[in-house]
Amino acid sequence: MIALNSVHKIFNKGKASAVTAINNLSLNINSGEFVIIIGANGSGKTTLLNLVAGSIYADEGTIQIGGNDVTRMADHQRSKWVARVFQNPLSGTAPDLSIIDNFRLAAIRTKHKRFSVGVNADFREKVKEHITTLGMGLENKLEQPMGTLSGGQRQALTLLMSVMDSCKVLLLDEPTAALDPRSAEVVMRTADKLIHDFNLTAILITHNLKDAFQYGTRLIQMNEGNTLRDISAEDKKALTQNDIFNWFS
Amino acid sequence: MDFYLTALLQGLCFAGIALGIYISMKIFNIPDITTDGSYTLGGVVTALLLTHQQPVYIVLPAVILAGALAGAITGLIHTRLKVHPLLSGILVTYSLYSINLTLMGRSNIPLIGVKSLFDKLHLMVDPNQNTGVILLLIVLLITLLIGYLLKTDFGLAMRATGNSETMIRALGVNTNNMKIAGLALANGLIALSGYLMTQFQGFADINMGIGIVITGLGSVIIAETIINWLRITSAWLSLVLVIAGAIAFQMVLAITLSIGVDANLLKLVTAVFVLLIVSLPRLSFSRNS
Numbered sequence: 001m002i003a004l005n006s007v008h009k010i011f012n013k014g015k016a017s018a019v020t021a022i023n024n025l026s027l028n029i030n031s032g033e034f035v036i037i038i039g040a041n042g043s044g045k046t047t048l049l050n051l052v053a054g055s056i057y058a059d060e061g062t063i064q065i066g067g068n069d070v071t072r073m074a075d076h077q078r079s080k081w082v083a084r085v086f087q088n089p090l091s092g093t094a095p096d097l098s099i100i101d102n103f104r105l106a107a108i109r110t111k112h113k114r115f116s117v118g119v120n121a122d123f124r125e126k127v128k129e130h131i132t133t134l135g136m137g138l139e140n141k142l143e144q145p146m147g148t149l150s151g152g153q154r155q156a157l158t159l160l161m162s163v164m165d166s167c168k169v170l171l172l173d174e175p176t177a178a179l180d181p182r183s184a185e186v187v188m189r190t191a192d193k194l195i196h197d198f199n200l201t202a203i204l205i206t207h208n209l210k211d212a213f214q215y216g217t218r219l220i221q222m223n224e225g226n227t228l229r230d231i232s233a234e235d236k237k238a239l240t241q242n243d244i245f246n247w248f249s
Numbered sequence: 250m251d252f253y254l255t256a257l258l259q260g261l262c263f264a265g266i267a268l269g270i271y272i273s274m275k276i277f278n279i280p281d282i283t284t285d286g287s288y289t290l291g292g293v294v295t296a297l298l299l300t301h302q303q304p305v306y307i308v309l310p311a312v313i314l315a316g317a318l319a320g321a322i323t324g325l326i327h328t329r330l331k332v333h334p335l336l337s338g339i340l341v342t343y344s345l346y347s348i349n350l351t352l353m354g355r356s357n358i359p360l361i362g363v364k365s366l367f368d369k370l371h372l373m374v375d376p377n378q379n380t381g382v383i384l385l386l387i388v389l390l391i392t393l394l395i396g397y398l399l400k401t402d403f404g405l406a407m408r409a410t411g412n413s414e415t416m417i418r419a420l421g422v423n424t425n426n427m428k429i430a431g432l433a434l435a436n437g438l439i440a441l442s443g444y445l446m447t448q449f450q451g452f453a454d455i456n457m458g459i460g461i462v463i464t465g466l467g468s469v470i471i472a473e474t475i476i477n478w479l480r481i482t483s484a485w486l487s488l489v490l491v492i493a494g495a496i497a498f499q500m501v502l503a504i505t506l507s508i509g510v511d512a513n514l515l516k517l518v519t520a521v522f523v524l525l526i527v528s529l530p531r532l533s534f535s536r537n538s
Contacts (some may be wrong), residue, residue: 053419079421086415094413098482101405109420113406115398145482 001202002029002052007061009225010049014164022058022226023225028220031168034195034202036212038244045205049173052203054078066168080110083162085155087174091113092158095147098116098224099138099157102146103127106161110189127223130160134190152183163198170195172204176211186209188215209248213241254377256503260496261384262449263464265442267472267495268488269435275473276399277431278411279327282338282462286345287319287436289458291443292351296358296453309444314522316440317433319345324429340457349455356455365448384445389432391438392488399484407431409448437463460516467523468494474526 008023022046029035037045040072050056051063054075062071065081086092093102104119124142131139134156145155145233155175162170173193176184192215206212212219219236221229229247231239266288271448272283291312298308302486319341368385373379398404410419410427418424431504447453471494476487 015407076418076421076423079419082419084419091415092419093411094409094416097413098406101408103400105405105409105417105420108402109419112421113402115401115403117397117400117406121401142305143482237323 001031001033001066002203003027003064004048004051005062005064007051007063009044009051010057011054013059013074019227022051027220027227029201029203030200032199033104033218034192034200034216035204035218035220036216037203037205037222038207038209038222039228040248043222044152044225045222046173047225049171049203049205052169053082053084053171061142079093081168082171083109083169083208083216084171085162085173087176087177089151089154089158089178091194091209093146093154093161096145096220098145099131100113100124100127100142103130103161107164109165109167111165111185127164130164131157134160134186146230149153150183152179153185155179155183155187157191159187159194163194163200167198168201170200172202174205174207176206191215209244213239213244219244251377252507253500253503254381256499257496258377258380258384258449259494260499261381261388262445263468263495264441264492265391265438265445265497266386266439266461266465267468267491268464269437269439269442271469271472271488271491272438273393273435274469275468276408276411277427277428277435278410279432280335280338281323281334281432281435282321283341283345283432283436284338284439284465285322285458285460286327286342287316287439287458288443288446288461289349289453289455290319290345291316291440292453292457293352293358293443293455294440295444295447295532296328296360297352299360299363299365299448300358305369309441310442313437314445316443319440320432320434320436321429323436324432327430327432328425353453353455356509357452360446361451365451366445367448373486381447384449387400387445388492392485392492393401395438395486396485457474463519463523464495466496467498467519467526468492469496470523470526473493474530474535477530503520 004025004027007022007025011019011021025048037048042127047056052078054070054073062069064070064079084092097174100119104123110117126137126140136153136156137198138153138157147178163202175191176187188211194200204216217233217236219231220227266284270284273279291325294312294315295308298311323337323341326332327334367380370383374384379422385413399408402512405425406417406422410422410424410431414424446457469491472487472490475490481490501522502515502519506512510518
C-alpha cells in the first residue's frame with residue numbers, strides 16, 4: 001500500500017545547519033497493516049510521516065501509495081488516499097467552524113468542493129449516528145464551534161472525520177501526546193477500532209511504549225533517519241513490554 | 250436631514266467594500282489593501298464605459314471582473330511568489346494608480362449627460378428614495394449571494410482556509426488557489442462599491458480610493474465588536490452587521506461634520522474613531538480584571 005524507495009531528506013541542505021532527517025530509507029507497508037513507529041526525538045519519525053502525507057518532498061527516492069507514484073504530488077492531492085490526525089488537536093479541525101461543518105468538509109475530502117449546500121437533514125442524521133459511537137455526548141452539539149471542545153474531544157472527532165470519506169491510509173502523528181491519560185485511551189481505542197473496522201493501512205507515531213506494545217501489527221524503531229528494528233506481527237506477539245523498554249536504555 | 254440621508258446612501262454604496270474586507274480579513278485572515286486600487290478601478294471602468302455609451306448590463310460584470318482580476322493578481326503574487334500579503338496589496342494598488350490614470354487619460358471623468366443606474370431605474374418618485382431603494386436591493390442581493398456561498402461546500406472550504414490551513418490541505422483543498430479566489434471575490438465586491446459610488450456622486454476621480462480601506466476596516470471592526478459582544482455565530486447576521494457597520498461608519502462621519510469639525514481634520518477624526526472601536530473591548534476588559 002505504501003512503498004518508499006531509497007528516500008533521502010536533508011533539511012537546510014548546503015548550510016552549516018544541514019540535518020539528514022531521512023537517510024536512504026526503503027520501506028514497504030502492506031495493505032491493512034497497522035504500523036507503530038517509535039524512536040528518539042530527531043530520529044526522523046515525523047519527517048517520514050510528512051513525506052508520506054506530502055507536506056514535504058523527498059530530495060531523492062520515490063514514494064508510492066496504492067501503486068501510484070506520489071513523489072511529486074502535493075499534500076492536498078494525496079488526500080485522495082490519505083487522512084491525517086495531527087499531534088496538535090488544533091491542527092486537525094477548524095475551530096471557528098461548527099462540528100457539522102467540519103464533518104461536511106471531511107466527508108468531501110476526496111471530492112470537489114461545489115457551490116451547493118451539503119449540510120442537510122440526511123447528512124446531519126448520518127453525522128449524529130457516527131458521533132454517538134464515541135459516547136461523549138457530542139451528538140447533540142453539532143452546531144457548536146469546534147474550538148469550544150476539549151483537546152481529547154477534538155482528537156476523537158478528527159479520527160471519526162478521517163473515515164467520513166473513502167480512506168485507505170491513516171497517518172497518526174502522536175495523536176495522544178497533548179491529551180490526559182483517559183482521553184488518550186479513548187482516542188487510541190477509537191483509532192484501533194476504526195483501523196480494524198475500515199481495514200485501513202495505518203502508521204502511528206508514538207512515544208508511549210505501552211501503546212506501542214498494546215496496539216499495531218508491526219513495530220518499527222527508527223534511528224538516525226532509518227529503521228533500526230522492524231518487528232513483524234508474529235515476532236511482535238512474542239515481544240514483552242520490557243523488551244521494548246530495554247531498547248531505549 | 251438630507252445630510253444624514255446622504256450618509257446612509259454612501260454607507261450602502263460602501264457595503265461592497267465592507268463585505269470585501271470582511272472576506273479577505275475575517276474569512277481568509279489576509280490583510281489585503283488592494284482595496285484602494287480596486288475601488289478606484291471599479292469607478293474608472295464604470296465612468297469609462299458609461300461615457301462610451303455602454304449598456305448597464307455590460308458595465309456591472311465588467312467592473313466586477315476588473316476588480317476580481319486586481320485581487321487575483323495580489324493573490325498570485327502572495328501565493329506563488331511568497332510575498333507578504335500586505336506588500337502584494339501595496340504593489341498592486343500602487344501599479345493600479347498608473348493603470349487607472351492611463352485608462353482615464355486625465356484625473357477626473359464627470360458623468361455629465363450620461364444616464365446612470367439611478368436615472369434609468371425608476372422605482373420611486375423622489376430621486377433620493379429611488380437611489381436608496383436601488384442601493385438597498387443591490388446590497389440585499391449581494392448579501393444573499395455571499396451568505397449562500399458561505400454555506401456551500403466551497404464556502405466551508407473558504408472559511409476553513411483562513412481558519413485552519415493544515416486541516417483543509419489535508420482535506421484536499423489547494424489553499425493557494427482558494428486564497429486567489431477569495432481575494433478575487435473580495436476585490437470584485439470592492440470594485441462594485443466603486444461602480445455604485447461613481448454613479449451616486451456623478452464622477453470618477455483618480456484619488457477617490459485613497460484611504461478607502463479604512464472605511465472597510467472600520468465597518469468590519471464595528472461589526473466584529475458587536476458580533477463578539479452578542480456572541481453571534483450566524484453567518485447571515487454577521488454579514489448584515491458588517492453592512493450596518495458601513496452605514497454606522499458614514500453616520501459617525503456625518504455627525505462629526507455636522508457638529509462643525511473642520512473637514513480637513515476628517516481623516517484624523519476617522520483614524521481616531523477606528524482606533525477607539527478597536528481598543529474599546531480591551532479598555533473595558535482591563536477595567537474588569
